[in-house]
Amino acid sequence: MDKNAFFEGCGKEGPIRCIFFCEFHPTTGPKISVQVPADFISKDTFEAVSVYLITKAQLLRSTLTVTFSGIKILGYPVRIENKKYPRNAYHFNICFVCDAWARTAQYETVVKKLSEFLTVLEVENGFLSQWEENPMNAIRLEKMMTQALHDLNSTGKCTISEGCSTTHLKVTKLRPDPAPVLDHQVPVVVDNLDAYESEQWDLTTQQILPYIDSMNHVAKIAALADVENNLVRTCLQNLVYYGVISMVPIFQYSNCYAVTSKLKKLAHDKKLQDDCLRAVSRSSWQLPNFRDIFRLYCSMNHGTTVKDLCLRFNLQAMKVDERKLVQFGLVEKIIRRIHKYPTIVMEGLTGEAVSLYPYFTGGFNVDEICCRLSMSTLHLETLVEKDHNVTVVYR
Amino acid sequence: MDADPLSVFLVKRDSKGDRLLFKYPYKKKTLNSKDPGASANEQPTSRRRKANPYSLIVPEEEPRSLDSECRFSDEVLSSLFAVKQELCDAKFELKVNNVRFVGHPTLVPCEPLMLVNVVFSLQALASHSIVKCYYGLSKSLGIALRHEERRCGYLSEQVQIMTAAHEDRSEDANNDNYNPFELIAEQCSLAKDLEKVYNDLINYGQIHLRINGWVYVGFDLPQKVHHLHNRGVKVSSEALKQHMEKLRPYHGILLLVDPSFLIDTLFPDCSPTLIRLVKIYTPLKSFQVLAADADLTLRTVCNLACHLVYLGKAIIIYPICESNVYIAAPNNVLLASSPLVEKFAETFPGRSLIQTVAAFPFPTSIRQTISPINGNSYTETQIIIWLLQHRLLVQLHTYIYYMPTNKGLHQLDLPGSGVTKSEGSICEISTPSETLSLSGLDSDGGDSTGDEAGASGWETEDFLARVSSEERTTLINTPASPHQLKLLVRLIQQNYLTGEHHIEDIMYMENLRRSQILQLLDKFRDVLFTCETEDPTLEIFNPSG
Numbered sequence: 001m002d003k004n005a006f007f008e009g010c011g012k013e014g015p016i017r018c019i020f021f022c023e024f025h026p027t028t029g030p031k032i033s034v035q036v037p038a039d040f041i042s043k044d045t046f047e048a049v050s051v052y053l054i055t056k057a058q059l060l061r062s063t064l065t066v067t068f069s070g071i072k073i074l075g076y077p078v079r080i081e082n083k084k085y086p087r088n089a090y091h092f093n094i095c096f097v098c099d100a101w102a103r104t105a106q107y108e109t110v111v112k113k114l115s116e117f118l119t120v121l122e123v124e125n126g127f128l129s130q131w132e133e134n135p136m137n138a139i140r141l142e143k144m145m146t147q148a149l150h151d152l153n154s155t156g157k158c159t160i161s162e163g164c165s166t167t168h169l170k171v172t173k174l175r176p177d178p179a180p181v182l183d184h185q186v187p188v189v190v191d192n193l194d195a196y197e198s199e200q201w202d203l204t205t206q207q208i209l210p211y212i213d214s215m216n217h218v219a220k221i222a223a224l225a226d227v228e229n230n231l232v233r234t235c236l237q238n239l240v241y242y243g244v245i246s247m248v249p250i251f252q253y254s255n256c257y258a259v260t261s262k263l264k265k266l267a268h269d270k271k272l273q274d275d276c277l278r279a280v281s282r283s284s285w286q287l288p289n290f291r292d293i294f295r296l297y298c299s300m301n302h303g304t305t306v307k308d309l310c311l312r313f314n315l316q317a318m319k320v321d322e323r324k325l326v327q328f329g330l331v332e333k334i335i336r337r338i339h340k341y342p343t344i345v346m347e348g349l350t351g352e353a354v355s356l357y358p359y360f361t362g363g364f365n366v367d368e369i370c371c372r373l374s375m376s377t378l379h380l381e382t383l384v385e386k387d388h389n390v391t392v393v394y395r
Numbered sequence: 396m397d398a399d400p401l402s403v404f405l406v407k408r409d410s411k412g413d414r415l416l417f418k419y420p421y422k423k424k425t426l427n428s429k430d431p432g433a434s435a436n437e438q439p440t441s442r443r444r445k446a447n448p449y450s451l452i453v454p455e456e457e458p459r460s461l462d463s464e465c466r467f468s469d470e471v472l473s474s475l476f477a478v479k480q481e482l483c484d485a486k487f488e489l490k491v492n493n494v495r496f497v498g499h500p501t502l503v504p505c506e507p508l509m510l511v512n513v514v515f516s517l518q519a520l521a522s523h524s525i526v527k528c529y530y531g532l533s534k535s536l537g538i539a540l541r542h543e544e545r546r547c548g549y550l551s552e553q554v555q556i557m558t559a560a561h562e563d564r565s566e567d568a569n570n571d572n573y574n575p576f577e578l579i580a581e582q583c584s585l586a587k588d589l590e591k592v593y594n595d596l597i598n599y600g601q602i603h604l605r606i607n608g609w610v611y612v613g614f615d616l617p618q619k620v621h622h623l624h625n626r627g628v629k630v631s632s633e634a635l636k637q638h639m640e641k642l643r644p645y646h647g648i649l650l651l652v653d654p655s656f657l658i659d660t661l662f663p664d665c666s667p668t669l670i671r672l673v674k675i676y677t678p679l680k681s682f683q684v685l686a687a688d689a690d691l692t693l694r695t696v697c698n699l700a701c702h703l704v705y706l707g708k709a710i711i712i713y714p715i716c717e718s719n720v721y722i723a724a725p726n727n728v729l730l731a732s733s734p735l736v737e738k739f740a741e742t743f744p745g746r747s748l749i750q751t752v753a754a755f756p757f758p759t760s761i762r763q764t765i766s767p768i769n770g771n772s773y774t775e776t777q778i779i780i781w782l783l784q785h786r787l788l789v790q791l792h793t794y795i796y797y798m799p800t801n802k803g804l805h806q807l808d809l810p811g812s813g814v815t816k817s818e819g820s821i822c823e824i825s826t827p828s829e830t831l832s833l834s835g836l837d838s839d840g841g842d843s844t845g846d847e848a849g850a851s852g853w854e855t856e857d858f859l860a861r862v863s864s865e866e867r868t869t870l871i872n873t874p875a876s877p878h879q880l881k882l883l884v885r886l887i888q889q890n891y892l893t894g895e896h897h898i899e900d901i902m903y904m905e906n907l908r909r910s911q912i913l914q915l916l917d918k919f920r921d922v923l924f925t926c927e928t929e930d931p932t933l934e935i936f937n938p939s940g
Contacts, residue, residue, distance in 0.1 A: 039714070048481040051474060052489060058471045065490035068482050105519075184882035258722075261931040264894040267796055267804050289801045298924040302722060336725065343749050344731045362730040362749070389748055394756040395723040 005284060009284075014102025015153045017071070019145045022046070023128070024091035030054040036146045041097065041392040045069075053077065053093045063108045072098045074107055075114040080122060090129050094118060094145075106174050115149065117160065117167040117298055127162065151246065178240040181233040181265040184371035185217040190331055193244065205235045213326060217250050219371055231340045248330040249337040250367055251323050253307040254377060256338040256394075257300040262333050272332065288319040296325060302338055302394060327362050339365035341393045342384045351387035356380075360390055397599070398525050398618040401494065402515040405585070405595045406476040406552055409509040412503055413477030415469040416557040417586045421576040467491075476500075476512045483510060486530050493519045497529050501537030502545050505551055511540055511587070524631040525618055532602070536592075539610040540585075549607045553585040599623070600707070602845050603662070612663075620707025623788045624651055627726055627938020632705070632710045634935055639701045641932040644693055645903045647714035649702045649786050651674060657708055672699050681714045710936040713790055713899060716763040717777060718928065719910065721788040726938045732751045735785060743778060748787075751778060758791050758927055789937050791927040792897030795899055795912075797887055798867040800923045803894055856864040858884045875918040882911065892923065897930060 030050040035041060046053075052066045065074050068302035075095040076205045081088060094115050098104050121127035131138050138218045144160055148169065151158035156171040181187075189212060198206060204227060211221045222232040239245045249255070266272055277287045296318075298393060306322055309315075315322050329335035343362040353360075370377055384390050407416040469754065478487055478500045489496045513536045515529045543549035551800035560575045560582065562574070579586045588604055595602050600619025604612045617635055621628045650657065654673050668691055675688045687694040703709035729735070729752060739748035751869065754764065765775045782788040796805060834927065859867050870880065886892050891901045898912050916923055 042482065048479045051479075054705070056471050056474065057476075058467050059491060062492045063490075065488075067486070067488040069485060089739060178459060218836055258929055259926045261928045263926055263928065264794070267798075267894050270803075273803060290803050291798055291801045294796070294803070298926040341729075343753070344730070345747055345749050347731065361732060363728055391753040392722060392756070393729060393749065393753045395725050395727070395729075395752075 002127065013106060014099045014101065014104075016096045016098055016107065019094065019149050020098040021043055021092065021094050021128075021141060021145065021362075022050070023093075024054045024085035030091075034142045034145060036142060036149055041073075049073065053095060054091050058217070063112060065104060065108075067100050070100045072100050072102065072104055074104055074111050075100070075351055076112045078115055078119055079120065085129065090122065092118070092122075092128055103174075106171050109167050110152065110171055113129060113167065113169060114160075117165070120165060121162055124165075125163070175241060175243075178237050179242065179247070181218060181236045181247055182368065183229060183233075184217055184250055184367040186214065186217045186222070186250050187236050187239070187245045188214045188248055188286065188327060188331055189244065190246045191244045196244070202235070204231050205239065208232055208235055215251075217371065240373045241252050246331050248327060251306075251326055252377060253310070254305050255326075256302055256305055257326060257329065257335040258302055258338055259297055260333060262332065263297060266297070266332070266334050276328055276332075282319050282321045284317075286319050293320060293325065296320065297334060300329075300335055339367070340392055341365050341395065342369070342380075342390050344395050345389050345391050346378045349389045351389035353383040353387040353390060356383065362393065396619070396622055397518055397521040398515075398616055398622065400596050401518065403589050404472060404498075404512075404516070405557075406473050406512045406514065406516040407509055408477035410507045413473045414558065414561065415473035415476075416554060416561075417576060417579050417583070417589060418469070418472075419576075419580070419586070419590050421574065423581075427761070445745075476514045477510060478512070480510075487512065487514075488526065488530075488549070490519055490871060495519045495521060495526065496827070497526050497533065499530060499534035501534075501541055503550055505544050509550070510556070511537060511550065514541075522618075522631060522778065523723075524633050525616070528616050528618075528632065532592075532612075535608070535612050539606045539612050542610050543607045545608070547607075550585075553583055555582045555622060558588070576610060615706050617705055617707060617710060621936075624707060625727070625938050626938060627791075628713050628786070629939055630935055635701075635705055638711075638932065638935050639697075639704070642682070642700075642711065643698055643900070643903065644935075645681045646711050647678060647681045647685070648676070648703065648709045649678045649712045649780065649783055650709045650771055652708055666699075667696055669699050669702070670690050672696060676711065678777075678783075679715050686796050713792075713930065713933070714782060715761065715776060715783075717765075718760055720758045720760045720791045720793075721755060721779070721782075722758050722791060723752050723787045724786050724937060727786050729787060737789075739781065742781060743774065746778070752782070752787055755788065757782045786936070786938055789929050790933075792899065793925050794894045794897050794900070795892045795901075795916065796894045796924045797883075797922060798870055798894035798924055798927075800863065816864060854888075855881050855884045858888065869922055870919075873919055873921070875915075879915055879918055882907075883915055886915075894926075 018035060018037060018040035020041055021030050022030060022032045025031050030046075031052065032041060032046050049066055049068065052076050054077050055064070057079070060077050060079050062076065063076055065072060074097075075093045077091065077093045078091045081089070094111065096104070096107050096111055097392070098107070118128060122129060126134075127137055128141070140162065144162065148158050148160060150291075152169065152171055158169040160167050160169065193209070198209075201209065208221060208225050208229055211224045216224065218232055218236065219229060221227075224228045225232070236245065240247060246349055266276065273290055275292060277290060278284075279285050280293060290314075296309065296313065296315075297314070306326065310322060313387070327336070330337065341362050341364065342356075342360045344357055345358045350357075356369070357371075359372070364372075366377055366380060370376070370380055373380075384392060403419050404415060406413065406415050408414075427683060475489060476487075476496070476498060480502075482839065483500045483502050485499075487496075487498045487500050495517045496514050497517065498512045500510055500512040503509045503511055513533045515533060517526065517529060523829045540550050557575075557579050560578045563573070563575070563578075572627040574584075580590060584607065588606060591604060592602055595604075596616065596619070600616040600623060602612065606612060617630055617632050621630045650673075654676050658670055658673055661673075668689075672685065672691065675685065677685075680688070680701065681695060682696050686693045689696065691699075698710065700711065704711060723729075729749070736748045739746065739751070761779060763774065764779075765772050779788065796804065859870065862870075870883075873880075875883075886901065886905070889905070891905070896904070898909065901907060902909060903910060916925060
């Protein structure tokens with residue numbers, strides 16, 4: 001194993017190394033009762049950190065992660081109060097141990113759920129506290145933990161049954177929050193939608209999905225599907241989170257695009273090239289030349305509109321669909337849209353388009369203003385042109 | 396932002412048990428709790444207007460909530476931070492729900508043995524590199540305290556004052572209005588220092604502190620200082636380090652503060668070479684030239700530049716020259732109401748920031764911005780520098796791709812790869828692949844003396860023989876001089892034409908003139924594609940979307 005690949009802060013996820021169950025013994029204090037694999041955490045190690053595992057009342061039922069000497073322990077301390085226990089309460093904590101370099105936030109909910117499952121078992125039939133009466137329980141708990149350790153590490157899922165109770169554990173991938181979805185953007189399906197069952201989606205998403213055709217923008221989808229704008233945005237943001245769709249700016253022949261430094265990837269990555277050829281071709285049986293496509297992307301810059309590209313090159317003969325070309329570029333971030341931001345030059349002065357000044361703060365681009373006001377780009381640009389107090393920032 | 400500390404704690408443990416000696420910020424009794432939403436966005440977000448219960452709320456910048464960890468009592472916190480002896484003098488990190496605590500428990504060998512821990516609480520979202528920085532700070536504070544204790548018993552004295560203040564409360568009968576922390580903050584210099592640490596981190600991201608007026612503790616949080624310059628810039632110490640390894644001698648630095656101001660704020664015991672560099676600094680010169688001017692080695696200059704970048708005093712740029720091409724920075728929102736507009740008008744009277752930025756609708760070189768008739772090149776350059784300092788412009792570089800056939804980039808036959816990709820190759824077996832590596836040794840002087848055939852050289856022929864017939868035909872039919880063909884072959888074989896190197900890079904590495912490359916681009920425009928993008932090695936300093 002390459003040691004350098006795993007350092008603290010590498011941001012990678014790591015496997016669970018050990019699961020242990022610790023409890024507060026009325027006479028001997030905190031101790032590890034069961035652990036798989038055995039003796040992973042020594043008694044001394046445990047004692048050094050037991051204050052974070054069998055905790056004071058204020059820290060109960062919170063996810064605690066403590067990192068020290070190369071390991072990380074995640075726990076969710078629980079206390080069950082009942083007169084039947086020797087000190088009127090029973091403390092326990094089921095903990096996952098990981099490497100210190102690994103990200104562990106994804107396990108937090110799993111630990112919590114497992115802990116709550118054990119709480120239920122304990123409250124219902126004393127599964128945890130009555131080992132002297134029922135020595136089989138300790139063995140069953142160990143089995144349960146072994147299964148969880150194995151299943152969670154290999155498949156990320158685990159189903160645990162004990163008596164007539166069952167719980168399902170799943171490690172969910174944590175992703176960064178998706179960017180807000182705006183009314184003038186266009187959702188594009190990037191994942192294979194057939195891989196998902198339609199029942200998986202909520203009702204609103206099911207209502208919206210048929211209208212996602214890489215052409216309709218959010219506001220239009222809302223109108224077509226007869227769903228409130230904000231609901232549509234929420235659903236789409238959810239789909240963005242799961243990587244099913246990607247949001248791109250609306251396509252117009254008057255738009256300008258510029259290449260980004262990701263173009264290098266297209267030049268080197270064979271698979272991306274193949275995907276690109278398939279994605280941008282006009283028909284499925286005749287693929288365009290990669291060189292032509294690369295030339296087209298290279299020709300996209302701040303001063304060149306899509307219309308100019310169509311005039312300069314014979315896209316029909318190249319078998320390239322310009323709309324798909326732009327869309328593929330945007331989704332793969334090979335190109336980016338050059339937005340126009342009408343901005344007032346001097347506050348206080350007025351001009352022809354004074355009614356639109358609230359939108360000319362420099363924070364709204366032409367697409368957004370047009371979408372808000374249901375105005376054509378051409379009309380807006382003529383208005384801006386006439387007004388000497390408004391200038392357009394391209395970026 | 397994530398890099399801001401939520402609070403700072405000082406905990407001790409000795410024979411009398413553990414105690415939270417001081418925390419900052421503490422709840423001030425007289426102060427009414429401030430409405431967390433009051434200071435929020437001045438920006439009119441029309442999205443918020445809709446009072447729809449399902450509406451999507453987009454948090455712009457979350458107001459810092461201190462409640463999350465304040466619900467723990469001081470006793471709980473002290474029991475958490477006063478760690479067992481086994482965990483001392485090592486990194487201590489604890490995450491409780493959405494708060495992360497980081498510290499370096501330090502054993503102080505005084506009589507009796509005492510443990511102190513300066514703990515910072517951060518948002519759990521804070522990245523690993525931020526946590527690491529705070530750990531470093533806690534460690535240096537701990538070591539400074541240990542040193543002062545050894546030197547003059549400073550820590551015991553301070554601890555005594557703090558403990559006394561805490562114990563006064565228990566004696567006081569009506570202790571409702573008694574806040575030991577307020578008293579400590581008044582009386583105790585260590586508490587004042589911690590208060591300063593917290594406030595400086597929030598306001599500047601930098602700390603210059605002398606514990607007990609003696610031991611210097613300096614700290615810099617690159618995430619925060621670069622964020623203060625521009626909200627969109629996201630750097631981390633690791634990313635900066637990686638970035639610095641890619642620096643080239645042709646890069647230069649751009650100071651973000653006035654050089655004379657920088658010299659004034661530097662520490663008296665800082666390296667004299669740094670002062671020398673700042674004195675001769677200009678954003679128009681590369682490291683190489685700066686090194687010659689300051690009479691320092693290139694390596695020293697680069698190291699000093701890295702230092703300045705880490706401290707948030709400078710960024711790396713390609714030195715400003717007439718041929719540089721700029722566009723308006725894509726992700727930097729420029730509002731008409733932005734304070735920058737006024738700042739710009741003050742610096743450059745009679746100029747409007749909005750119009751100046753709008754003058755870059757497509758890639759524009761400095762040469763183009765300077766009007767030949769009444770242009771004042773000095774002012775124009777100053778404007779460019781100002782815009783670059785505020786990240787309103789980014790520089791574009793031209794990258795070249797050699798793409799002779801439909802298969803994409805030209806595939807180099809790597810020595811030892813075994814399989815050659817060229818088809819119709821005549822002498823692929825007879826040509827030892829090692830000869831390729833010799834091509835760079837060929838002197839340029841030989842070209843001018845020989846006739847046309849001699850000038851093209853055997854490497855060119857060899858290269859042509861190894862490529863596909865289609866490619867060969869295209870190259871031979873191009874009306875270029877043999878020198879140019881030779882240059883092209885050389886650049887292809889050195890892997891410069893794969894989009895990894897911009898023109899300036901090739902010029903520097905191969906000692907070429909810009910005109911030579913531009914001629915080449917013109918002659919071989921059928922096989923050489925160019926595109927203008929930002930330099931990925933400098934992208935770290937531009938705001939991300």
